[in-house]
Amino acid sequence: MVGTPGGLLSAALVADGARPFTTFYDDATGERVELSVATFDNWVAKTANLLQDDLGAEPGQRAALLLPAHWQTQVWLMACWAVGLIVVPGGAPADADLVVSGPDTLDEARACGGERVALALRPMGARFADAPEGFLDYAAEVAGHGDRFVPYVPTAPDAPALDLGGREYSAAELAEVGADAAKEWGLTSGDRLLSALPFTRESGLRAGLLAPLAASVPVVLCRNIERLDESALERRISTERVTRTITDSEG
Structure with missing residues (x-):
């Protein structure tokens, strides 16, 4: 259905799969990645195939995402x-059926008694040099899965999909949140958003994923943007043809 995040992505793919969807910057490493729709x-x-086939994830299970503003976080949310999971950004791993962690939160993630996935968050999606014990190395496993996903159990648009600060x-509703933003x-055709907000807040989800999906516009997602001075940020805005920069007060 179009009235869900997945439906909006499918519609964008049919409309123009070659257009940019997300451009990611990490200003601590100098990484820049651009992904088409x-x-x-x-x-x-x-x-999704890795979740369903390798990890046995089922609709209604809870997934704690301990991840920063990053293009791979966008991927994991979608x-x-x-699959039909309830995503809990920054949630307690001990209360989750599975946890997805970046390299800086592995100790915290070990509290999960279910499946544990680790993301190295290295440039170009590279794997860990040495996979952390007790975790599946996402980058080492995901490439072998298919480019098309069909859920074993279709998910209903009104089923819980996100738990953010105790609100489900x-x-x-997520598609509506994006449309409202x-x-x-x-936002209209030709716009391009820039966001550096975390996905542990509704403002970050709105600016970094849901509004771009709803409006079918690209997003520039920035991590460690505080390392940029004002002139460098202005250059990025100009170079990436950003028309809207979402701040805390606007998010």
Whole structure:
């Protein structure tokens, strides 16, 4: 259905799969990655297949995501929703059925008694030099999965999809959140968002994923943007043709 994040991504793929979907910067490493709608969709499908086939994830299970603002976080959100999981950004691993962790939160993630996935978050999606004990190395496993995903159990748009600070959202409500943000910000074809907000807050989800999906516009996602001075940020905005920068007060 179009009225869900997955439906919005499918519609964007049909409309123009070659257009940019997300451009990611890490200003601590100098990394820049740009993914088209089609490439992003492939990553989502591969990750959803890994969840369903390798990890045995089932609709209604809870997934704690201990991840920063990153393009792979966007992928994991969409993949979890495709499978029917309830995503808990920054959630307690001990209360989750599975946990997905970046390299800086592995000790915290070990509290999860279910499946544990580790993301190295290295440039170009590289794997860990040495996989952390007790975790599946995402980058080492995901590439072998298919580029198309079909859930074993179709998920309902009104089923819980996100738990953020104790408030639950269905997939349909997430699409509405994105549509409301796109309307609030007046997004139209030709716009491009820039966000550096974390996905542990609704403002970060709105700016970094849901509004771009709803408005079918690209997003520039920035990690460690505080390392940029004002002139460097202005150059990025100009170079990436950003038309809307979402701040805390606007998010």
